[in-house]
Amino acid sequence: MNLIAVGVNHTTADVELREQLAFSAAQADDALVALRALPGIREAALLSTCNRTEVYCLIEGETPDFGEWLAHARRMPVETLRRVLYTHRDEKALEHIMRVAGGLDSMVLGEPQILGQLREAYARAHEAGLINGELGRVFQDVFSVAKRIRTETGIGANPVSVAYAAVSFARHIFADLKQSRALLIGAGEMIELVARHLEEQQVHEIVIANRTQARADDLAAQVGGRGIGLEELPVALEHADILISCTASPLPVLGKGTVERALKRRRHRPMFMVDIAVPRDIEPEVGELDDVYLYTVDHLQEAIQENVRARQEAAEQAGALIDEAIRRHHRTRREQRAVGVLRDYRRQGTELADQELQRALAQLEKGGDPEEVLRRFKHSLVNKWLHQPSVGLRRLAAEGRAEALAMAREILLDQDHLDDQQSDQE
Secondary structure: OEEEEEEEEOOOOOHHHHHHHOOOHHHHHHHHHHHHHOOOEEEEEEEEOOOEEEEEEEEOOOOOOHHHHHHHHOOOOHHHHHOOOEEEEHHHHHHHHHHHHOOOOOOOOOOOHHHHHHHHHHHHHHHOOOOOOHHHHHHHHHHHHHHHHHHHOOOOOOOOOHHHHHHHHHHHHOOOHHHOEEEEEOOOHHHHHHHHHHHHOOOOEEEEEEOOHHHHHHHHHHOOOEEEEHHHHHHHHHOOOEEEEOOOOOOOOEOHHHHHHHHHHOOOOOEEEEEOOOOOOEOHHHHHOOOEEEEEHHHHHHHHHHHHHHHHHHHHHHHHHHHHHHHHHHHHHHHHHHHHHHHHHHHHHHHHHHHHHHHHHHHHHOOOOHHHHHHHHHHHHHHHHHHHHHHHHHHHHHOOOHHHHHHHHHHHOOHHHHHHHHHHHO
16 A cells, blocks of 8 residues: 655645635545545545645555545635645655654744644544554654654744744743733734733733724633723733733834833833834833833844744754654564564464374373373474475575575574574584
8 A cells, every 4th residue: 555645735825725725623524534435545634724735545556636536625626726736655755744743844844733733633534434554553653753853853942933932032031921911012913823822821911902992802802811992001011021012003102201100100120022013113212211121023033033043953853853763664564564474374383283282182181101292292293383494495495595595594593592502512
């Protein structure tokens, strides 16, 4: 059987097309049923995220037309899909899946969410009965190397998004964010990401200020915070240890005088501020105040670029781990091929032993001498056990197949035991 990875991602398809190809959880269940019906499919899984839709399959015989299947499933012209669809086979497919799981094929290098999404895809396919053998072993090897990438490289150690970098800067100022209060100005996508990162850090309080308070209330409810209008900023500022702002305002929303008054009421406890907006939300003069640590998006970008370089170095280490995992996977698969031979050989040996044992027991029941019966049992069992290997070895010798004979010697004989015997004789 052949391993196939086929799909589209952020490098081959624009966001509009990726949106059309995305499967919800319920749609993914239906898609798995359709996948099972394709000829040649033995095992399969479907991964669908905002940045990729991929199918991983074990194929026996002719490869199905995945482009036709996916186009039909998402109700779109197949010609639209074929120009963005890629296919990887066997070792390349295994390498691709491992790179996806390790975050090496993501839009943001090293992002961790993809591994969880891949685990969910595996669980869904397993529950649907589409993973029950070799593909399951593939996924276990994939998850194993992804774990090693996370623990043995720095692929996820350094933030490479503006939102996460802002929160990471705050962690350098405040030893324990759980004791800190955060004030966020704005309610757009960037502030939403910041709010979610702060929630993950278990910040003591999150207050979201926005020109439209209803939007602030909605976002605050998602992160266990509180929404306010911009007119409440001066009061909220008094209690904020962390302030992160990103609005679309053409003019600053926070001036030096407002911050000075808040600092006095705070008794000059330090404040950490990040202005992500362009144009800026916070007057530059605020950074001149004692007890204020003000960073702009430029400061964050410098840190992000450095972190990107660090992740790229980690990605090279991850690539080496993947190469090692692929070699180990192939070795295990080759070892698995011996299982059937060993099973048949053991069954044959057991049958021979049972036959000779029954014959020996019958002789003992007839009053035969136990020692003589055991001697005949050993002699007969050894002869029958070695008959077929003896015939095969003589044939190999007659055909001049020295390499096969050497291999047989390696398999059949305990070389350490023979060396010990030779040493004793010397």
